[in-house]
């Protein structure tokens with residue numbers, strides 16, 4: 001079972017952006033910022049719901065699906081999980097990125113995938129691609145998780 005009526009939900013331009021895709025998330029939060037296209041993997045929604053349940057407070061999705069063009073514009077990796085609807089950059093009000101990173105590691109779906117800590121951006125990247133992968137990102141380059149954690153304090 002998954003959210004969104006299937007493992008992989010492709011709304012395309014015709015997808016209704018105001019639709020609820022899981023109990024606490026709406027399609028508009030995941031649409032590509034440049035063109036409005038949207039692909040959301042049901043597993044990503046399951047992980048985000050688990051994360052929301054852990055804190056009991058809203059998880060803000062800063063970036064979800066990205067079309068290839070938009071991904072290139074924001075300097076994303078060519079193999080970015082954002083381009084296949086399996087990644088989200090998130091923040092939780094009142095919880096620093098270091099805390100969100102820790103919570104994400106306690107969600108099995110994300111623990112098996114990728115979790116990136118962006119202390120300067122103030123967000124955490126989570127994805128349900130092949131893993132486990134962990135990284136920190138500071139000053140435009142990949143750093144160790146320990147260094148990124150230290151920057152959160």
Ligand SMILES: [Zn+2]
Pocket residue numbers: 032033034035036037066067068069070
């Ligand atoms: Zn786009």
Ligand SMILES: [Zn+2]
Pocket residue numbers: 082087088089125126
């Ligand atoms: Zn990301």
